[in-house]
Amino acid sequence: MLPASDFTEQYESRINRPVLAKAADFQRQERLTHVIFAQQFDREMLDHLCSTASMIRQISRHRQGQDFLSGLLSHKRAMLYFTQASTRTFLSFMAACQILGMTCNEIRDPTTSSEFKGESPLDSMRMFSSYFDVVIMRSNMAKFAESCAYLMNELEAQGRRSVPVVNAGSGADEHPTQALLDIYTIQRSFEFTSQKDNARNSRFDQLRRRYPDLNKGLANKTYGFCGDVGRGRTVRSLTTLLALWEGVKFKFIYPDYDKLAPYQDMLARLEETGVHIEHAHSLPEVIDQLDMLYMTRIQHEHDTEADQQFFETFDATQFTLSTDLLPKMKEYCPILHPFPRNHEIPFDIDSDPRAMYFRQARNGMWIRAALLAHLFDVDGKIGAHYQKNYGV
Ligand code: NCD
Numbered sequence: 001m002l003p004a005s006d007f008t009e010q011y012e013s014r015i016n017r018p019v020l021a022k023a024a025d026f027q028r029q030e031r032l033t034h035v036i037f038a039q040q041f042d043r044e045m046l047d048h049l050c051s052t053a054s055m056i057r058q059i060s061r062h063r064q065g066q067d068f069l070s071g072l073l074s075h076k077r078a079m080l081y082f083t084q085a086s087t088r089t090f091l092s093f094m095a096a097c098q099i100l101g102m103t104c105n106e107i108r109d110p111t112t113s114s115e116f117k118g119e120s121p122l123d124s125m126r127m128f129s130s131y132f133d134v135v136i137m138r139s140n141m142a143k144f145a146e147s148c149a150y151l152m153n154e155l156e157a158q159g160r161r162s163v164p165v166v167n168a169g170s171g172a173d174e175h176p177t178q179a180l181l182d183i184y185t186i187q188r189s190f191e192f193t194s195q196k197d198n199a200r201n202s203r204f205d206q207l208r209r210r211y212p213d214l215n216k217g218l219a220n221k222t223y224g225f226c227g228d229v230g231r232g233r234t235v236r237s238l239t240t241l242l243a244l245w246e247g248v249k250f251k252f253i254y255p256d257y258d259k260l261a262p263y264q265d266m267l268a269r270l271e272e273t274g275v276h277i278e279h280a281h282s283l284p285e286v287i288d289q290l291d292m293l294y295m296t297r298i299q300h301e302h303d304t305e306a307d308q309q310f311f312e313t314f315d316a317t318q319f320t321l322s323t324d325l326l327p328k329m330k331e332y333c334p335i336l337h338p339f340p341r342n343h344e345i346p347f348d349i350d351s352d353p354r355a356m357y358f359r360q361a362r363n364g365m366w367i368r369a370a371l372l373a374h375l376f377d378v379d380g381k382i383g384a385h386y387q388k389n390y391g392v
Contacts, residue, residue: 007122011147024147034113034149034165038176038240046241050184051381052370053363055386060099066069068385069369070380079132081124083110083167084140088339089168089178090362093136096368100378105132125151129163134375150336155312172233172302178338181364183218185356186242186292188363189334190217207332214332220247226283227252227296227319227344229262234338235296236266239275246379249276251290256281257310257321260298286324286326295321295337295344297341316343323348336360 014022019039027033032045041049044234061063078097082090090108097104107113115124125148137145155161169175192214194203214216225235225240227251242248252271254260261279270277277376280286291323298319303311316357320342321335337345337357349355373379 007120008143008147009149010122011143014016015146015335016149022146025153031377032164033119035153035176035371035375036149036165037174039238040176041180041241041244043244046180046183046244047368047371048240048379049180049367049374050187051247052373052382053366055382055390056099056176056373057366057368058390059386065385065389066099069099069382070101072100072373072381073097073376075102075377076133077105078109078372079104079128079135080106080107080227081135081166082137084108084138084169086138086169088364089138089175092176092181092361092364093166093168093368096367096372099365099369100372100376102133104255104373106201122151123257126155129155129267131163132163134164134166134372135367136166136168139170142173144169144172151220158194163338166371166375169233172231173236174279175233175338177236177239177368178234178364180367180371181340181360182234182238182294182336183241184363184367185336185360186218189292189332189356190221192216194334206243210331218242218245218248221291222249222251222289223294224251224253224290225294225296226253226321228260228298229296230258230260231302232296232300232338235262235294238294239266239270243270243273243275247265251278251280251286253280253283253286253319257307257314257316259302259307273306283321284318284325284328287325288330290333291330293321293333293335295331295335295341297340297342297344321345321349326352326354 020035023040026032026036026040032038056069063369080090094104095368110116113124115121121144125135135148139145145165149165152162152165167174169174169178192204192207197203206215225239229235239250251261254262267277275381298349323346326349332381333354334356335345335349335352335354339357345357370379373382
């Protein structure tokens with residue numbers, strides 16, 4: 001079998017360009033044509049996707065609304081090409097496709113496809129574009145999704161059939177749609193609303209009595225990222241997006257071991273944007289300072305023998321959110337986790353009102369539906385339907 005790396009070599013010179021030059025290849029005017037990395041999103045686009053996601057969420061509450069949504073893309077077919085393990089990303093993309101009426105098909109095990117007989121991933125990809133209207137893909141190969149997008153652009157330039165490519169996780173480098181659902185979850189958390197809010201008293205008013213400097217929204221907050229900050233791709237993509245807000249501070253909380261530390265390229269990129277960065281090696285020491293806590297698991301599947309030795313004497317309690325830490329956290333500090341979790345968040349935490357991770361996973365379905373609606377240019381129809389039926 002031709003390794004996918006041969007495939008990415010073909011596009012090396014394009015891959016090595018500055019990120020903004022690359023982003024231009026993945027959009028047409030204001031509309032994205034492929035979703036490959038987090039830098040493709042600006043604040044305006046994020047606000048638009050979050051508001052479309054909220055409209056889809058509300059429209060979906062009623063049968064009539066569901067029928068409207070499922071008519072929007074009922075003429076489109078999606079290929080979910082997931083050759084790396086996935087539960088939430090796979091299922092939420094599938095559910096998102098179904099909300100919009102798309103038919104879904106999947107390849108999860110490459111041994112069941114002709115790649116096992118030596119077919120190049122390039123040929124596989126081109127076949128997908130013959131049969132389907134979008135390819136949503138996860139691979140353990142960094143830059144593979146990006147290469148697939150270049151292939152599609154080449155086909156398009158030749159006047160051949162080309163379809164959008166959506167990166168659902170590529171190697172250790174990017175997971176842009178996870179970052180979207182994380183942003184959507186944080187944005188909703190930082191509205192500080194409650195169903196009990198009324199004209200005289202609101203949750204925000206109550207919080208302000210305790211935290212007089214608290215403001216709504218994502219700006220001017222301290223964000224903590226705890227665990228395997230080096231090998232996890234979700235933190236890389238999320239910090240890229242959070243850096244778009246003013247006055248944000250990042251605290252990276254990770255074991256004092258090179259591989260688990262934030263990579264230099266990410267730190268350099270973030271520092272250029274003016275983000276204030278701090279490092280810590282103990283969650284209990286900094287937890288009271290955080291406005292949001294993003295927990296991650298240790299990615300043991302990447303361990304070498306030397307890493308295994310390190311973990312034999314490793315003190316996981318410093319990177320675990322135990323119940324005794326809860327009273328130290330700010331009353332409003334949302335707890336996120338991309339999942340799967342291992343032991344870093346014990347089940348006892350799940351009933352705490354700050355635990356957002358199940359909502360976060362559900363938000364993935366809404367924001368991915370919003371993203372697909374954007375790619376296929378039906379988000380305007382969703383906005384118009386919403387205005388007509390729910391507008392004030
Ligand atoms: C993450 C991933 O695959 O990068 N999972 C996810 O998509 N929610 C995180 C992980 O594997 O730890």
